[in-house]
Amino acid sequence: xxxxxxxxxxxxxxxxxxxxxxxxxxxxxxxxxxxxxxxxxxxxxxxxxxxxxxxxxxxxxxxxxxxxxxxxxxxxxxxxxxxxxxxxxxxxxxxxxxxxxxxxxxxxxxxxxxxxxxxxxxxxxxxxxxxxxxxxxxxxxxxxxxxxxxx
Numbered sequence: 001x002x003x004x005x006x007x008x009x010x011x012x013x014x015x016x017x018x019x020x021x022x023x024x025x026x027x028x029x030x031x032x033x034x035x036x037x038x039x040x041x042x043x044x045x046x047x048x049x050x051x052x053x054x055x056x057x058x059x060x061x062x063x064x065x066x067x068x069x070x071x072x073x074x075x076x077x078x079x080x081x082x083x084x085x086x087x088x089x090x091x092x093x094x095x096x097x098x099x100x101x102x103x104x105x106x107x108x109x110x111x112x113x114x115x116x117x118x119x120x121x122x123x124x125x126x127x128x129x130x131x132x133x134x135x136x137x138x139x140x141x142x143x144x145x146x147x148x149x150x151x
Contacts, residue, residue, distance in 0.1 A: 001102055004131060004133060008031075013092055021066065026064055029063060031063065032066070033066050034067050035103045035119065039071045043139045051065050055087060058146075058150065062126075066090055067089045068097060070098065071089075071091060071093075076091055103118045105118045123146065
């Protein structure tokens with residue numbers, strides 16, 4: 001995980017509509033930058049829907065939500081539409097931003113070792129500084145933790 005108090009790595013990635021989003025365009029707002037393994041899987045759907053359910057409270061606190069995975073823009077679009085997600089999903093097919101945020105890790109499933117995204121979230125302040133890092137996130141209560149930390 002990246003250090004709290006350090007400048008968040010900049011990025012420019014396309015969203016589910018093909019629009020490029022750069023971290024710099026969110027100056028003046030807090031950014032909830034969450035990394036998740038795959039669209040339409042149970043844990044990732046639960047996490048995304050939890051952010052969607054709490055989105056009005058998040059925006060009231062002056063924050064935006066940006067979800068990042070390696071999935072394509074088209075996959076993100078289907079995921080957004082299927083779950084009525086009101087926030088931006090960014091596509092990082094080459095895992096450049098995923099690696100920059102230190103969430104591309106060794107994983108092990110049923111004895112098979114592989115590289116993948118560790119479900120993680122960074123809370124970035126209005127000046128682009130990391131103020132909180134959440135590692136190995138559990139989708140069930142994660143959004144509540146982030147909401148508390150927005151105060």
